[in-house]
Amino acid sequence: xxxxxxxxxxxxxxxxxxxxxxxxxxxxxxxxxxxxxxxxxxxxxxxxxxxxxxxxxxxxxxxxxxxxxxxxxxxxxxxxxxxxxxxxxxxxxxxxxxxxxxxxxxxxxxxxxxxxxxxxxxxxxxxxxxxxxxxxxxxxxxxxxxxxxxxxxxxxxxxxxxxxxxxxxxxxxxxxxxxxxxxxxxxxxxxxxxxxxxxxxxxxxxxxxxxxxxxxxxxxxxxxxxxxxxxxxxxxxxxxxxxxxxxxxxxxxxxxxxxxxxxxxxxxxxxxxxxxxxxxxxxxxxxxxxxxxxxxxxxxxxxxxxxxxxxxxxxxxxxxxxxxxxxxxxxxxxxxxxxxxxxxxxxxxxxxxxxxxxxxxxxxxxxxxxxxxxxxxxxxxxxxxxxxxxxxxxxxxxxxxxxxxxxxxxxxxxxxxxxxxxxxxxxxxxxxxxxxxxxxxxxxxxxxxxxxxxxxxxxxxxxx
Amino acid sequence: xxxxxxxxxxxxxxxxxxxxxxxxxxxxxxxxxxxxxxxxxxxxxxxxxxxxxxxxxxxxxxxxxxxxxxxxxxxxxxxxxxxxxxxxxxxxxxxxxxxxxxxxxxxxxxxxxxxxxxxxxxxxxxxxxxxxxxxxxxxxxxxxxxxxxxxxxxxxxxxxxxxxxxxxxxxxxxxxxxxxxxxxxxxxxxxxxxxxxxxxxxxxxxxxxxxxxxxxxxxxxxxxxxxxxxxxxxxxxxxxxxxxxxxxxxxxxxxxxxxxxxxxxxxxxxxxxxxxxxxxxxxxxxxxxxxxxxxxxxxxxxxxxxxxxxxxxxxxxxxxxxxxxxxxxxxxxxxxxxxxxxxxxxxxxxxxxxxxxxxxxxxxxxxxxxxxxxxxxxxxxxxxxxxxxxxxxxxxxxxxxxxxxxxxxxxxxxxxxxxxxxxxxxxxxxxxxxxxxxxx
Numbered sequence: 001x002x003x004x005x006x007x008x009x010x011x012x013x014x015x016x017x018x019x020x021x022x023x024x025x026x027x028x029x030x031x032x033x034x035x036x037x038x039x040x041x042x043x044x045x046x047x048x049x050x051x052x053x054x055x056x057x058x059x060x061x062x063x064x065x066x067x068x069x070x071x072x073x074x075x076x077x078x079x080x081x082x083x084x085x086x087x088x089x090x091x092x093x094x095x096x097x098x099x100x101x102x103x104x105x106x107x108x109x110x111x112x113x114x115x116x117x118x119x120x121x122x123x124x125x126x127x128x129x130x131x132x133x134x135x136x137x138x139x140x141x142x143x144x145x146x147x148x149x150x151x152x153x154x155x156x157x158x159x160x161x162x163x164x165x166x167x168x169x170x171x172x173x174x175x176x177x178x179x180x181x182x183x184x185x186x187x188x189x190x191x192x193x194x195x196x197x198x199x200x201x202x203x204x205x206x207x208x209x210x211x212x213x214x215x216x217x218x219x220x221x222x223x224x225x226x227x228x229x230x231x232x233x234x235x236x237x238x239x240x241x242x243x244x245x246x247x248x249x250x251x252x253x254x255x256x257x258x259x260x261x262x263x264x265x266x267x268x269x270x271x272x273x274x275x276x277x278x279x280x281x282x283x284x285x286x287x288x289x290x291x292x293x294x295x296x297x298x299x300x301x302x303x304x305x306x307x308x309x310x311x312x313x314x315x316x317x318x319x320x321x322x323x324x325x326x327x328x329x330x331x332x333x334x335x336x337x338x339x340x341x342x343x344x345x346x347x348x349x350x351x352x353x354x355x356x357x358x359x360x361x362x363x364x365x366x367x368x369x370x371x372x373x374x375x376x377x378x379x380x381x382x383x384x385x386x387x388x389x390x391x392x393x394x395x396x397x398x399x400x401x402x403x404x405x406x407x408x409x410x411x412x413x414x415x416x417x418x419x420x421x422x423x424x425x426x427x428x429x430x431x432x433x434x435x436x437x438x439x440x441x442x443x444x445x446x447x448x449x450x451x452x453x454x455x456x457x458x459x460x461x462x463x464x
Numbered sequence: 465x466x467x468x469x470x471x472x473x474x475x476x477x478x479x480x481x482x483x484x485x486x487x488x489x490x491x492x493x494x495x496x497x498x499x500x501x502x503x504x505x506x507x508x509x510x511x512x513x514x515x516x517x518x519x520x521x522x523x524x525x526x527x528x529x530x531x532x533x534x535x536x537x538x539x540x541x542x543x544x545x546x547x548x549x550x551x552x553x554x555x556x557x558x559x560x561x562x563x564x565x566x567x568x569x570x571x572x573x574x575x576x577x578x579x580x581x582x583x584x585x586x587x588x589x590x591x592x593x594x595x596x597x598x599x600x601x602x603x604x605x606x607x608x609x610x611x612x613x614x615x616x617x618x619x620x621x622x623x624x625x626x627x628x629x630x631x632x633x634x635x636x637x638x639x640x641x642x643x644x645x646x647x648x649x650x651x652x653x654x655x656x657x658x659x660x661x662x663x664x665x666x667x668x669x670x671x672x673x674x675x676x677x678x679x680x681x682x683x684x685x686x687x688x689x690x691x692x693x694x695x696x697x698x699x700x701x702x703x704x705x706x707x708x709x710x711x712x713x714x715x716x717x718x719x720x721x722x723x724x725x726x727x728x729x730x731x732x733x734x735x736x737x738x739x740x741x742x743x744x745x746x747x748x749x750x751x752x753x754x755x756x757x758x759x760x761x762x763x764x765x766x767x768x769x770x771x772x773x774x775x776x777x778x779x780x781x782x783x784x785x786x787x788x789x790x791x792x793x794x795x796x797x798x799x800x801x802x803x804x805x806x807x808x809x810x811x812x813x814x815x816x817x818x819x820x821x822x823x824x825x826x827x828x829x830x831x832x833x834x835x836x837x838x839x840x841x842x843x844x845x846x847x848x849x850x851x852x853x854x855x856x857x858x859x860x861x862x863x864x865x866x867x868x869x870x871x872x873x874x875x876x877x878x879x880x881x882x883x884x885x886x887x888x889x890x891x892x893x894x895x896x897x898x899x900x901x902x903x904x
Binding site: 330 | 486490502510513517532547
């Protein structure tokens with residue numbers, strides 16, 4: 001091990017190489033419950049040259065690399081692996097260019113997601129993807145996991161904003177993928193291969209992102225319903241009337257109670273379902289859409305529909321919603337969050353199925369999520385030290401994944417496969433597509449050095 | 465050392481408190497030390513991971529661990545950011561207690577200073593007052609100037625030498641000389657009967673704030689009971705890893721107040737309030753005190769919290785009110801906004817003062833670096849935070865910075881540039897002055 005430390009301390013400043021147990025234990029996990037593994041060492045390079053040098057060293061020595069940013073991932077994607085090093089990119093945190101003529105922003109991988117939008121705002125520009133952890137998640141991590149957020153329905157997800165990137169390949173070469181061009185069909189869209197690759201294909205060091213004009217107005221509404229069906233009918237009707245709000249979030253009773261307990265923003269805590277709706281854009285259109293959504297909710301049996309008092313109140317409501325997952329941790333010691341996604345029209349079916357599963361396995365569960373995207377977050381509130389209960393949790397998850405696939409859905413809408421969904425991935429893919437998936441990994445990272453054991457099981461490198 | 469202390473603080477702690485952290489990372493952007501270094505161990509969830517590793521038996525209590533626990537400011541900003549409701553104060557105090565119990569930070573100097581402060585001066589207000597009086601003589605007699613000029617300080621240890629210029633200016637008269645043990649509103653019968661905490665540092669350095677607090681309470685119909693020579697509430701001990709001494713101080717406080725006869729127990733120091741609202745937990749296993757401690761917790765109030773609760777009277781502009789307004793900015797003491805979730809009430813008080821405009825500073829809730837004795841134990845990090853805070857204060861252009869904690873008061877005052885005309889003030893002192901101005 002001291003050989004490794006010596007080599008790495010030649011590359012980075014000694015204070016950027018962490019080797020003591022007190023330093024390493026806090027890098028043993030990400031935001032995923034019940035997954036941890038102690039790192040052998042952590043390197044925190046200060047520039048791309050250092051990252052490249054670390055990758056080259058790892059290639060020569062055959063040492064696996066797990067890359068990470070702020071470690072807020074929700075599938076165990078950045079949990080350390082045996083005999084591998086952790087490469088943490090938080091110090092690559094510079095915004096390199098905002099280009100108002102081409103509506104792009106170029107940043108290093110360690111830039112915090114929210115800072116991108118903050119840099120765009122003074123120019124009247126907007127970076128829409130807003131994952132729950134945007135106050136601390138890094139853009140590199142967002143791109144590597146193709147993160148979603150609350151605005152997916154209208155604005156899409158991280159992938160829709162990635163125009164280019166700088167990647168360090170497993171052999172240590174630096175590749176630039178994509179361009180500032182709105183149209184670009186030169187060859188395969190390689191950048192798209194790396195979006196959502198979870199650190200298994202290369203290390204993303206710079207990202208070129210698309211910005212859009214900042215909406216001039218927004219209106220936020222909060223509707224409560226005495227049944228999930230009534231809430232779902234409202235959402236279907238809104239979309240049927242060709243209104244595409246930026247946000248259509250739902251929270252069940254338990255989630256509302258926990259969020260309200262933390263944030264005190266005035267969420268109804270007795271309704272069976274609460275829907276947070278937000279429309280943004282041109283002021284007059286926003287006004288019309290807000291009126292229409294209010295009417296639709298009332299027609300479809302909303303107990304109450306309230307409008308946010310002002311922008312600050314609206315922002316507080318959205319911020320509160322982003323804390324839903326963490327706030328649910330108030331109830332039980334371990335909080336297991338899933339992100340199954342189904343075609344929008346099947347949403348009520350999956351939500352009722354989750355309720356049945358909770359009853360069947362005698363588990364405490366809450367559900368919230370993105371109604372407009374069909375992306376649901378069934379959350380199991382449990383205790384990892386209770387083995388019998390954890391077994392029931394496994395069964396429940398398995399049932400939920402099967403049902404999701406049956407409904408034409410996907411086992412993960414925005415969190416990624418990592419370690420947590422790996423066992424279930426083959427259920428969703430047919431033989432040919434799963435083979436293709438592993439073929440991509442093998443062609444780009446034949447030695448299996450980058451984030452091994454994530455998405456796929458770790459393969460022993462073929463002996464030469 | 466008493467023999468009945470638990471063998472292991474962290475592993476004896478209710479495990480669900482440790483488990484409550486689901487390491488989502490929401491605390492990271494709120495933590496001053498994580499923002500400084502970008503290292504996970506310097507973050508709340510990183511520190512909790514270390515505490516959990518110790519509770520699980522995966523990590524020994526080491527010097528490194530001890531240093532990490534003392535690098536934490538204990539500002540509690542993470543508790544405001546944490547959606548999962550992790551009880552960080554409980555974890556943090558037990559972690560430091562574990563560090564002290566295992567004695568992993570042993571150093572003769574450190575042991576001497578801990579003995580002198582925690583075991584002697586802050587156990588007995590009479591001793592503290594004697595030291596305070598001597599210091600006062602040193603400061604006003606011109607001796608201080610003489611010593612500085614003479615270069616005698618060069619003989620003192622480096623840390624003392626650096627601290628000497630920032631030694632707080634001791635008040636001419638302490639609280640007991642300014643406040644009677646019982647004072648009532650004139651004329652009408654009192655609406656409330658409250659106990660007033662005069663504190664330790666507050667008593668020596670800011671006895672005027674204590675007087676102002678009493679004035680404001682009386683002005684709002686409260687009869688004020690102020691026991692003599694009260695001393696430290698124990699927060700200093702709890703925050704520095706001595707829960708036994710903290711419990712002793714809590715018992716001593718409970719002995720001094722007839723809690724059941726009072727409507728509220730009032731403190732004007734954020735750091736004390738944040739601690740003394742949790743006597744119930746501290747003394748939960750002490751049969752003789754547990755019940756009284758719970759009643760104390762229910763009645764303990766920060767002064768601004770209490771004033772808003774009872775609907776304090778807004779002062780009228782006085783007859784001699786000069787035209788024009790002055791502007792104040794408000795620095796939120798960590799242990800008021802994070803420790804007690806009191807943010808709006810001090811602003812309501814400031815807003816009620818005639819001729820005073822509130823100019824909000826950037827990051828008002830960020831720690832100023834005082835953090836108890838942090839500016840002494842971790843001067844480098846404390847000074848960075850102090851500079852940041854002072855820059856934000858100066859950027860508002862306000863002539864007054866209001867803050868409700870003696871530590872913050874001193875830290876900001878020491879950080880302001882020499883030519884600065886900004887004065888530091890407790891919100892209650894501003895309110896008391898406004899009531900006095902009414903009468904001309």
